[in-house]
Amino acid sequence: MPHSRWPQVLFAAAPGVLLAGFGSAHPGQLDVTTAGWWTHLHVFLLPVFPLLAAAVWFQLSPAPPWLRWPGRLAAFGFAAFYGGLDAVAGIAAGTVVTAQGGVTPVVGAVFEIGDLLGYLGAGCFLVAAVILAVDVVLRARLRAAPGAVVLIVSAVSFLDSHIFWPRGVFTMLGVAVGMALLAAVDTE
Template identity: 75%
Template sequence: MIGSRWRRGVFFAVPGLLLAGFGAAHPAHLDTATASRWASLHVVLLPVFPLLAVAQWLLLTSAPPWLRWPGRLAAFAFAAFYGGLDAVAGIAAGTVVHAQHGATPVVGAVFEIGDLLGSIGAACFLAATISIVVAAALRARWRAAPGAVVLLLASVSFLDSHIFWPRGVFTMIGVAVGMSLLSLAGERGLGVLESPVRDR
């Protein structure tokens, strides 16, 4: 589907690495000085966060249906709800602070709904990750262990780290490494399972 093994590994690492890079450039605080950059950065991030959901969707391709479809539904919900966080607590909050020349109670209300959307989205990301890990374990056995551990730990960290430096950046690097390792472990597992068929 995605060409050679190393290209496959890179393909699944790209979304997390992109977000780690944006996280390193993300302002630590929203105030008058950072408001414009805060809003602009989240406009750029709008099409980037859903790439994580695309990667999850593809990692579930070979999963049994009872794992594939709940996992893909969770990945879709992550993209929808986390995109809401990006728009509300990112673009809207930055725009409000910039227009009002400082934080006001309005910004607090914006962050409150944004945090709710983000929490739901991150929980859905974790749910999709669990489906991916179970499917990889069924398919690749022990080969899935390194990627599974890294991706699970990163997905739990993502529940409250967002992509902020430093923890959020390392969380996204963990997502990148975990997805890449699981994609390669799944491919090797498939090869092992299919080799007797090719030998006949």
């Protein structure tokens, strides 16, 4: 791999690695004892999840327009909907549990809409990942297959793993590896 490609590889991998780190500190459940950290963690995550969309966005720069723009639209959808999940099921739910002194039916209603937003966002990420993988495979052929497979398998896992330990953490590490491998492949 040429020396000049290292910044691209690091930029592609960094969001997944950061999210895996946050995932290892994510409480397994929301209750009165975890509500404060739950809320704060999701505030910290608000600017991190969009970095994943940005990494896809930039990796699609050399793609032909018929792949680049749908992929970027899907990446934008991920950032918007998944940010909504963090705001609702993260910040709002943690705040409600703190204010009400425990989990109540209100929290269930908050999680219901948050789960929908998260599933839409993760679905958008899967679409963006598939489009990115198709683009790099079309340009680099079999050299791109390992990164494409790792990224797509990880994006499928992300549909229901969030970043929770352990599966979500390994999912985000898989996203980081897949994105890095795709960024590292020589497409010339």
